[in-house]
Amino acid sequence: MSAFSVLFRREMRLAMRQSADSFMVIGFFVIAVVLFPFGVGPEPNMLARIGPGVIWVAALLAAMLSMDRMFMGDYEDGSLELLVLSPVALELVVCVKVLTHWLTTGLPLILTAPLLFVMMNVPGEIWLVLLLTLVLGTPVLSLLGSVGAALTLGARRGGVLLSLLVLPLLIPVLIFAVGAGDAVLFGNGAKANLMLLGGMLLGALALTPWVTAHALREAVA
Amino acid sequence: MAVFSGRHIDCIRGERQVLSAAAFSLESGGALMLRGINGAGKSTMLRLMAGLMRPVSGVITWDGVDISDDPQEHNARLAYVGHADAVKPALSVLENVTFWSKLAGAGGMDASDALAALGIGHLTDLPARYLSAGQRRRVNLTRALTSGAELWLLDEPTTALDAATAEALTSLIERHLKSGGMAVVSTHAELGLAETGTLTLGGTA
Numbered sequence: 299m300s301a302f303s304v305l306f307r308r309e310m311r312l313a314m315r316q317s318a319d320s321f322m323v324i325g326f327f328v329i330a331v332v333l334f335p336f337g338v339g340p341e342p343n344m345l346a347r348i349g350p351g352v353i354w355v356a357a358l359l360a361a362m363l364s365m366d367r368m369f370m371g372d373y374e375d376g377s378l379e380l381l382v383l384s385p386v387a388l389e390l391v392v393c394v395k396v397l398t399h400w401l402t403t404g405l406p407l408i409l410t411a412p413l414l415f416v417m418m419n420v421p422g423e424i425w426l427v428l429l430l431t432l433v434l435g436t437p438v439l440s441l442l443g444s445v446g447a448a449l450t451l452g453a454r455r456g457g458v459l460l461s462l463l464v465l466p467l468l469i470p471v472l473i474f475a476v477g478a479g480d481a482v483l484f485g486n487g488a489k490a491n492l493m494l495l496g497g498m499l500l501g502a503l504a505l506t507p508w509v510t511a512h513a514l515r516e517a518v519a
Numbered sequence: 520m521a522v523f524s525g526r527h528i529d530c531i532r533g534e535r536q537v538l539s540a541a542a543f544s545l546e547s548g549g550a551l552m553l554r555g556i557n558g559a560g561k562s563t564m565l566r567l568m569a570g571l572m573r574p575v576s577g578v579i580t581w582d583g584v585d586i587s588d589d590p591q592e593h594n595a596r597l598a599y600v601g602h603a604d605a606v607k608p609a610l611s612v613l614e615n616v617t618f619w620s621k622l623a624g625a626g627g628m629d630a631s632d633a634l635a636a637l638g639i640g641h642l643t644d645l646p647a648r649y650l651s652a653g654q655r656r657r658v659n660l661t662r663a664l665t666s667g668a669e670l671w672l673l674d675e676p677t678t679a680l681d682a683a684t685a686e687a688l689t690s691l692i693e694r695h696l697k698s699g700g701m702a703v704v705s706t707h708a709e710l711g712l713a714e715t716g717t718l719t720l721g722g723t724a
Contacts (some may be wrong), residue, residue, distance in 0.1 A: 299623060303621070304621045306620065307615075308610075308618045311609075311610065311614070312609055312610070315610075316609060328705060366620040368707065370676055371607075372605075374603075375603055375604070375605050375606065376601055376605035377603070377606060377607070378601070378607040379571060379601055379603070379605070380601075380605050380662070382571065383569055383570070383571065383594050383597065383599050384594060384619075384622050384623065385591060385594045385595035385622075385623060385624060386622055387591065429604070443708020506618065518571055519571060519572045519573075
Protein backbone atom coordinates (compact mmCIF):
# COMPACT_ATOMS: atom_id res chain seq x y z
CA MET A 299 0.00 0.00 0.00
CA SER A 300 1.40 3.37 -0.94
CA ALA A 301 2.44 5.85 1.73
CA PHE A 302 -0.20 8.25 0.46
CA SER A 303 -3.09 5.89 1.09
CA VAL A 304 -1.69 4.81 4.48
CA LEU A 305 -1.52 8.45 5.58
CA PHE A 306 -4.84 9.35 4.01
CA ARG A 307 -6.72 6.51 5.71
CA ARG A 308 -5.32 7.46 9.09
CA GLU A 309 -6.19 11.14 8.69
CA MET A 310 -9.70 10.39 7.49
CA ARG A 311 -10.25 7.89 10.26
CA LEU A 312 -9.15 10.44 12.85
CA ALA A 313 -11.31 13.13 11.24
CA MET A 314 -14.36 10.86 11.13
CA ARG A 315 -14.03 9.97 14.79
CA GLN A 316 -13.79 13.66 15.67
CA SER A 317 -16.46 14.77 13.22
CA ALA A 318 -17.84 17.30 15.72
CA ASP A 319 -15.04 19.63 14.52
CA SER A 320 -16.51 19.69 11.02
CA PHE A 321 -19.99 20.39 12.27
CA MET A 322 -18.76 23.27 14.39
CA VAL A 323 -17.16 24.86 11.34
CA ILE A 324 -20.40 24.56 9.40
CA GLY A 325 -22.39 25.86 12.36
CA PHE A 326 -20.15 28.90 12.62
CA PHE A 327 -20.41 29.53 8.88
CA VAL A 328 -24.21 29.45 8.90
CA ILE A 329 -24.61 31.53 12.06
CA ALA A 330 -22.11 34.18 10.96
CA VAL A 331 -24.02 34.69 7.69
CA VAL A 332 -27.45 34.59 9.34
CA LEU A 333 -26.42 37.43 11.68
CA PHE A 334 -26.13 39.88 8.78
CA PRO A 335 -29.83 40.25 7.96
CA PHE A 336 -30.36 41.09 11.64
CA GLY A 337 -27.53 43.60 11.59
CA VAL A 338 -28.18 45.43 8.31
CA GLY A 339 -31.92 44.83 7.97
CA PRO A 340 -33.79 42.31 5.82
CA GLU A 341 -34.16 44.48 2.71
CA PRO A 342 -33.84 41.94 -0.18
CA ASN A 343 -31.85 44.13 -2.59
CA MET A 344 -29.38 45.08 0.10
CA LEU A 345 -28.88 41.41 1.02
CA ALA A 346 -28.44 40.44 -2.62
CA ARG A 347 -25.80 43.16 -2.97
CA ILE A 348 -23.72 42.15 0.05
CA GLY A 349 -24.55 38.41 -0.04
CA PRO A 350 -21.56 37.03 -1.97
CA GLY A 351 -19.07 39.08 0.04
CA VAL A 352 -20.62 38.14 3.37
CA ILE A 353 -20.69 34.47 2.48
CA TRP A 354 -17.07 34.51 1.37
CA VAL A 355 -15.82 36.36 4.44
CA ALA A 356 -17.76 33.98 6.69
CA ALA A 357 -16.21 31.04 4.82
CA LEU A 358 -12.72 32.48 5.39
CA LEU A 359 -13.32 32.90 9.12
CA ALA A 360 -14.94 29.48 9.44
CA ALA A 361 -11.97 27.84 7.72
CA MET A 362 -9.62 29.68 10.13
CA LEU A 363 -11.41 28.11 13.10
CA SER A 364 -10.19 24.63 12.36
CA MET A 365 -6.85 25.64 10.87
CA ASP A 366 -4.77 25.55 14.05
CA ARG A 367 -5.83 21.95 14.64
CA MET A 368 -4.13 20.81 11.44
CA PHE A 369 -0.83 19.87 13.08
CA MET A 370 -1.55 20.65 16.74
CA GLY A 371 -2.67 17.16 17.78
CA ASP A 372 0.36 15.52 16.22
CA TYR A 373 2.66 18.16 17.67
CA GLU A 374 1.36 17.74 21.20
CA ASP A 375 1.42 13.94 21.37
CA GLY A 376 4.79 13.48 19.67
CA SER A 377 3.46 12.05 16.40
CA LEU A 378 4.87 15.00 14.48
CA GLU A 379 8.45 14.11 15.45
CA LEU A 380 7.86 10.60 14.20
CA LEU A 381 6.30 11.84 10.97
CA VAL A 382 9.38 14.02 10.42
CA LEU A 383 11.54 10.95 11.09
CA SER A 384 9.52 8.62 8.87
CA PRO A 385 11.01 7.51 5.56
CA VAL A 386 8.11 9.23 3.79
CA ALA A 387 8.72 12.73 2.40
CA LEU A 388 7.32 15.30 4.82
CA GLU A 389 5.92 17.26 1.87
CA LEU A 390 3.66 14.28 1.12
CA VAL A 391 2.49 14.22 4.73
CA VAL A 392 1.66 17.93 4.42
CA CYS A 393 -0.29 17.35 1.20
CA VAL A 394 -2.36 14.63 2.87
CA LYS A 395 -3.03 16.86 5.87
CA VAL A 396 -4.14 19.70 3.61
CA LEU A 397 -6.33 17.37 1.58
CA THR A 398 -8.09 16.02 4.67
CA HIS A 399 -8.47 19.54 6.04
CA TRP A 400 -10.15 20.56 2.81
CA LEU A 401 -12.39 17.48 2.74
CA THR A 402 -13.53 18.12 6.31
CA THR A 403 -13.76 21.93 6.10
CA GLY A 404 -13.75 23.32 2.57
CA LEU A 405 -16.03 20.71 1.03
CA PRO A 406 -18.73 20.98 3.73
CA LEU A 407 -18.58 24.78 3.34
CA ILE A 408 -19.20 24.44 -0.40
CA LEU A 409 -22.10 22.05 0.21
CA THR A 410 -23.71 24.41 2.73
CA ALA A 411 -23.26 27.54 0.62
CA PRO A 412 -26.40 27.14 -1.59
CA LEU A 413 -28.56 27.26 1.55
CA LEU A 414 -27.00 30.60 2.43
CA PHE A 415 -27.40 31.84 -1.16
CA VAL A 416 -31.14 31.43 -0.64
CA MET A 417 -31.07 33.19 2.72
CA MET A 418 -29.08 36.14 1.35
CA ASN A 419 -31.24 36.39 -1.78
CA VAL A 420 -28.20 35.91 -4.03
CA PRO A 421 -29.33 36.21 -7.69
CA GLY A 422 -29.75 32.79 -9.32
CA GLU A 423 -27.54 33.60 -12.31
CA ILE A 424 -24.39 33.89 -10.17
CA TRP A 425 -24.91 30.79 -8.01
CA LEU A 426 -22.85 28.58 -10.26
CA VAL A 427 -20.00 31.08 -10.53
CA LEU A 428 -19.90 31.61 -6.76
CA LEU A 429 -19.82 27.86 -6.19
CA LEU A 430 -16.94 27.62 -8.66
CA THR A 431 -15.04 30.35 -6.79
CA LEU A 432 -15.53 28.36 -3.59
CA VAL A 433 -14.30 25.19 -5.29
CA LEU A 434 -11.16 26.99 -6.48
CA GLY A 435 -10.71 29.21 -3.44
CA THR A 436 -11.23 26.94 -0.42
CA PRO A 437 -8.24 24.71 -1.26
CA VAL A 438 -6.11 27.88 -1.27
CA LEU A 439 -7.35 28.58 2.27
CA SER A 440 -6.26 25.12 3.38
CA LEU A 441 -2.88 25.40 1.63
CA LEU A 442 -1.94 28.85 2.94
CA GLY A 443 -3.45 27.95 6.30
CA SER A 444 -1.08 24.99 6.55
CA VAL A 445 1.89 27.36 6.40
CA GLY A 446 0.44 29.46 9.20
CA ALA A 447 -0.50 26.41 11.24
CA ALA A 448 3.04 25.05 10.99
CA LEU A 449 4.65 28.39 11.82
CA THR A 450 2.52 28.98 14.91
CA LEU A 451 3.06 25.51 16.43
CA GLY A 452 4.15 25.86 20.00
CA ALA A 453 3.07 29.51 20.23
CA ARG A 454 0.64 30.50 22.92
CA ARG A 455 -2.68 31.68 21.47
CA GLY A 456 -1.50 30.17 18.21
CA GLY A 457 -4.98 30.31 16.70
CA VAL A 458 -5.19 34.10 16.89
CA LEU A 459 -1.65 34.54 15.62
CA LEU A 460 -2.47 32.18 12.77
CA SER A 461 -5.41 34.33 11.68
CA LEU A 462 -3.26 37.46 11.80
CA LEU A 463 -0.67 35.77 9.60
CA VAL A 464 -2.92 34.10 7.08
CA LEU A 465 -6.00 36.29 6.64
CA PRO A 466 -4.11 39.19 5.00
CA LEU A 467 -2.63 36.72 2.52
CA LEU A 468 -6.11 35.61 1.55
CA ILE A 469 -7.33 39.08 0.50
CA PRO A 470 -6.58 38.48 -3.21
CA VAL A 471 -8.65 35.29 -3.12
CA LEU A 472 -11.53 37.22 -1.57
CA ILE A 473 -11.33 40.04 -4.11
CA PHE A 474 -11.35 37.84 -7.19
CA ALA A 475 -13.93 35.42 -5.80
CA VAL A 476 -16.50 38.10 -4.98
CA GLY A 477 -15.54 39.99 -8.14
CA ALA A 478 -16.49 36.95 -10.20
CA GLY A 479 -20.14 37.30 -9.12
CA ASP A 480 -20.18 41.01 -9.95
CA ALA A 481 -18.57 40.36 -13.32
CA VAL A 482 -21.42 38.04 -14.28
CA LEU A 483 -24.05 40.56 -13.14
CA PHE A 484 -22.38 43.31 -15.20
CA GLY A 485 -22.35 41.00 -18.21
CA ASN A 486 -18.56 40.71 -18.46
CA GLY A 487 -18.33 37.00 -17.73
CA ALA A 488 -16.31 35.58 -14.87
CA LYS A 489 -13.68 33.76 -16.90
CA ALA A 490 -10.82 36.11 -15.97
CA ASN A 491 -11.59 35.96 -12.26
CA LEU A 492 -11.90 32.18 -12.27
CA MET A 493 -8.64 31.80 -14.14
CA LEU A 494 -6.88 34.06 -11.65
CA LEU A 495 -8.29 31.99 -8.78
CA GLY A 496 -7.15 28.84 -10.57
CA GLY A 497 -3.69 30.37 -10.93
CA MET A 498 -3.56 31.14 -7.21
CA LEU A 499 -4.58 27.58 -6.45
CA LEU A 500 -1.87 26.11 -8.66
CA GLY A 501 0.74 28.49 -7.26
CA ALA A 502 -0.20 27.66 -3.69
CA LEU A 503 -0.24 23.94 -4.50
CA ALA A 504 3.26 24.14 -5.94
CA LEU A 505 4.84 26.23 -3.20
CA THR A 506 3.16 25.80 0.17
CA PRO A 507 3.88 22.09 0.87
CA TRP A 508 7.61 22.84 0.86
CA VAL A 509 7.29 25.88 3.06
CA THR A 510 5.02 24.04 5.50
CA ALA A 511 7.31 21.02 5.64
CA HIS A 512 10.26 23.26 6.40
CA ALA A 513 8.35 25.03 9.16
CA LEU A 514 7.39 21.65 10.66
CA ARG A 515 11.02 20.54 10.74
CA GLU A 516 11.87 23.72 12.60
CA ALA A 517 8.97 23.19 14.99
CA VAL A 518 10.25 19.80 16.20
CA ALA A 519 13.96 20.71 16.28
CA MET B 520 29.12 -4.01 8.87
CA ALA B 521 27.80 -0.53 9.37
CA VAL B 522 29.43 2.08 11.57
CA PHE B 523 27.49 4.88 13.24
CA SER B 524 29.65 7.51 14.84
CA GLY B 525 29.90 11.10 15.90
CA ARG B 526 32.81 13.41 16.61
CA HIS B 527 33.22 16.72 18.44
CA ILE B 528 29.51 17.25 18.85
CA ASP B 529 28.59 20.59 20.39
CA CYS B 530 25.02 21.50 20.96
CA ILE B 531 23.47 24.63 22.43
CA ARG B 532 19.90 24.73 23.66
CA GLY B 533 18.44 27.99 24.87
CA GLU B 534 21.85 29.69 25.16
CA ARG B 535 23.12 26.88 27.35
CA GLN B 536 25.81 24.55 26.09
CA VAL B 537 24.29 21.11 26.56
CA LEU B 538 26.90 19.00 24.83
CA SER B 539 30.53 19.85 24.27
CA ALA B 540 32.89 17.75 22.22
CA ALA B 541 30.83 14.59 22.72
CA ALA B 542 31.87 11.59 20.65
CA PHE B 543 30.67 8.04 20.12
CA SER B 544 31.13 5.12 17.79
CA LEU B 545 28.90 2.14 17.31
CA GLU B 546 29.10 -0.91 15.04
CA SER B 547 26.49 -3.39 13.91
CA GLY B 548 25.48 -5.59 16.83
CA GLY B 549 26.57 -3.01 19.37
CA ALA B 550 24.65 -1.06 21.95
CA LEU B 551 25.42 2.25 23.57
CA MET B 552 24.05 3.35 26.92
CA LEU B 553 23.70 7.06 27.47
CA ARG B 554 24.09 7.97 31.08
CA GLY B 555 24.18 11.17 33.02
CA ILE B 556 22.20 13.22 35.47
CA ASN B 557 18.95 14.98 34.53
CA GLY B 558 19.73 17.72 32.07
CA ALA B 559 23.04 16.21 31.03
CA GLY B 560 21.94 16.08 27.40
CA LYS B 561 20.89 12.46 26.92
CA SER B 562 17.67 13.28 25.08
CA THR B 563 19.43 15.98 23.09
CA MET B 564 22.06 13.45 22.04
CA LEU B 565 19.36 11.04 20.85
CA ARG B 566 17.59 13.80 18.93
CA LEU B 567 20.88 14.71 17.28
CA MET B 568 21.44 11.06 16.38
CA ALA B 569 17.95 10.89 14.90
CA GLY B 570 18.58 14.00 12.85
CA LEU B 571 15.74 15.96 14.45
CA MET B 572 18.31 18.57 15.44
CA ARG B 573 21.64 19.55 13.96
CA PRO B 574 24.73 19.94 16.13
CA VAL B 575 26.25 23.43 16.31
CA SER B 576 29.53 21.86 15.34
CA GLY B 577 30.76 18.32 14.78
CA VAL B 578 29.41 15.59 12.54
CA ILE B 579 27.38 12.45 12.95
CA THR B 580 28.08 9.88 10.27
CA TRP B 581 26.78 6.54 9.06
CA ASP B 582 29.49 4.57 7.26
CA GLY B 583 31.41 7.78 6.90
CA VAL B 584 28.56 9.74 5.32
CA ASP B 585 27.09 12.71 7.19
CA ILE B 586 23.51 11.82 8.17
CA SER B 587 22.27 15.28 7.18
CA ASP B 588 23.35 14.64 3.57
CA ASP B 589 20.36 12.38 3.01
CA PRO B 590 17.94 12.65 5.95
CA GLN B 591 15.36 10.42 4.28
CA GLU B 592 17.82 7.55 3.97
CA HIS B 593 18.77 7.99 7.61
CA ASN B 594 15.08 8.02 8.59
CA ALA B 595 14.58 4.70 6.81
CA ARG B 596 17.14 2.95 9.01
CA LEU B 597 16.18 4.38 12.39
CA ALA B 598 13.40 3.93 14.89
CA TYR B 599 13.10 6.65 17.51
CA VAL B 600 11.18 6.15 20.72
CA GLY B 601 10.90 9.49 22.48
CA HIS B 602 9.33 10.80 25.66
CA ALA B 603 5.98 11.45 24.01
CA ASP B 604 4.18 8.23 23.25
CA ALA B 605 2.43 9.47 20.09
CA VAL B 606 -0.59 7.26 20.69
CA LYS B 607 -3.85 8.53 19.21
CA PRO B 608 -6.68 8.08 21.72
CA ALA B 609 -9.29 7.92 18.96
CA LEU B 610 -7.68 4.91 17.27
CA SER B 611 -7.53 1.34 18.53
CA VAL B 612 -4.22 -0.06 19.74
CA LEU B 613 -3.77 -2.12 16.59
CA GLU B 614 -4.67 0.80 14.33
CA ASN B 615 -2.05 2.91 16.08
CA VAL B 616 0.64 0.30 15.59
CA THR B 617 -0.18 -0.75 12.03
CA PHE B 618 -0.22 2.85 10.80
CA TRP B 619 3.41 3.38 11.81
CA SER B 620 4.57 -0.03 10.63
CA LYS B 621 3.00 0.50 7.22
CA LEU B 622 4.52 3.95 7.01
CA ALA B 623 7.94 2.55 7.85
CA GLY B 624 7.54 -0.10 5.15
CA ALA B 625 7.83 -3.84 5.49
CA GLY B 626 10.69 -5.62 7.23
CA GLY B 627 9.93 -5.62 10.93
CA MET B 628 7.92 -7.80 13.24
CA ASP B 629 4.22 -8.30 12.57
CA ALA B 630 2.10 -5.77 14.50
CA SER B 631 0.15 -8.31 16.57
CA ASP B 632 3.32 -10.30 17.31
CA ALA B 633 5.03 -7.14 18.52
CA LEU B 634 2.12 -6.30 20.80
CA ALA B 635 2.18 -9.84 22.17
CA ALA B 636 5.95 -9.65 22.72
CA LEU B 637 5.43 -6.64 24.96
CA GLY B 638 2.55 -8.27 26.78
CA ILE B 639 -0.38 -6.27 25.42
CA GLY B 640 -1.53 -8.75 22.78
CA HIS B 641 -4.96 -8.92 24.46
CA LEU B 642 -5.60 -5.19 24.05
CA THR B 643 -5.39 -4.92 20.26
CA ASP B 644 -8.98 -3.77 19.67
CA LEU B 645 -9.23 -1.46 22.65
CA PRO B 646 -9.45 2.28 21.89
CA ALA B 647 -6.11 3.70 22.97
CA ARG B 648 -7.72 6.32 25.21
CA TYR B 649 -8.27 3.59 27.83
CA LEU B 650 -4.59 2.63 28.10
CA SER B 651 -2.50 3.25 31.20
CA ALA B 652 0.80 5.14 31.00
CA GLY B 653 2.78 1.90 30.97
CA GLN B 654 0.58 0.41 28.27
CA ARG B 655 0.94 3.52 26.10
CA ARG B 656 4.68 3.22 26.57
CA ARG B 657 4.53 -0.36 25.31
CA VAL B 658 2.53 0.70 22.26
CA ASN B 659 5.22 3.31 21.62
CA LEU B 660 7.92 0.63 21.87
CA THR B 661 6.19 -1.67 19.39
CA ARG B 662 7.03 0.94 16.75
CA ALA B 663 10.70 0.03 17.03
CA LEU B 664 9.88 -3.69 16.76
CA THR B 665 7.66 -3.36 13.69
CA SER B 666 9.79 -0.82 11.84
CA GLY B 667 12.51 -3.25 10.81
CA ALA B 668 14.95 -0.40 11.44
CA GLU B 669 18.63 -1.11 11.90
CA LEU B 670 19.21 1.59 14.50
CA TRP B 671 17.03 1.90 17.58
CA LEU B 672 17.17 5.16 19.50
CA LEU B 673 15.36 4.67 22.79
CA ASP B 674 14.90 7.58 25.17
CA GLU B 675 14.31 6.24 28.70
CA PRO B 676 12.41 3.21 27.35
CA THR B 677 11.71 1.71 30.76
CA THR B 678 9.81 4.73 32.10
CA ALA B 679 6.43 3.57 33.44
CA LEU B 680 7.18 -0.07 32.57
CA ASP B 681 6.84 -2.82 35.18
CA ALA B 682 9.82 -5.04 35.97
CA ALA B 683 8.67 -7.98 33.85
CA THR B 684 8.15 -5.82 30.79
CA ALA B 685 11.49 -4.10 31.30
CA GLU B 686 13.08 -7.56 31.22
CA ALA B 687 11.14 -8.48 28.10
CA LEU B 688 12.37 -5.26 26.52
CA THR B 689 15.97 -6.14 27.38
CA SER B 690 15.67 -9.49 25.65
CA LEU B 691 14.03 -7.85 22.63
CA ILE B 692 16.93 -5.40 22.40
CA GLU B 693 19.37 -8.32 22.71
CA ARG B 694 17.61 -10.13 19.89
CA HIS B 695 17.77 -6.98 17.78
CA LEU B 696 21.53 -6.71 18.42
CA LYS B 697 22.12 -10.40 17.60
CA SER B 698 20.46 -9.91 14.24
CA GLY B 699 22.99 -7.20 13.45
CA GLY B 700 21.09 -4.15 14.69
CA MET B 701 22.29 -1.27 16.82
CA ALA B 702 20.71 0.41 19.80
CA VAL B 703 21.34 3.63 21.65
CA VAL B 704 19.50 3.73 24.95
CA SER B 705 19.36 6.53 27.46
CA THR B 706 18.48 5.18 30.85
CA HIS B 707 18.87 5.54 34.58
CA ALA B 708 17.90 1.93 35.19
CA GLU B 709 20.20 -1.06 34.80
CA LEU B 710 18.99 -2.86 31.68
CA GLY B 711 21.40 -5.79 32.02
CA LEU B 712 22.49 -5.86 28.40
CA ALA B 713 25.70 -7.77 27.84
CA GLU B 714 28.67 -6.10 26.14
CA THR B 715 27.59 -2.53 25.75
CA GLY B 716 29.46 0.71 25.50
CA THR B 717 28.62 3.57 27.79
CA LEU B 718 28.72 7.25 27.06
CA THR B 719 28.51 9.35 30.19
CA LEU B 720 27.45 12.86 29.45
CA GLY B 721 28.75 15.51 31.77
CA GLY B 722 26.64 18.59 31.81
CA THR B 723 26.48 21.30 34.36
CA ALA B 724 22.91 20.86 35.41
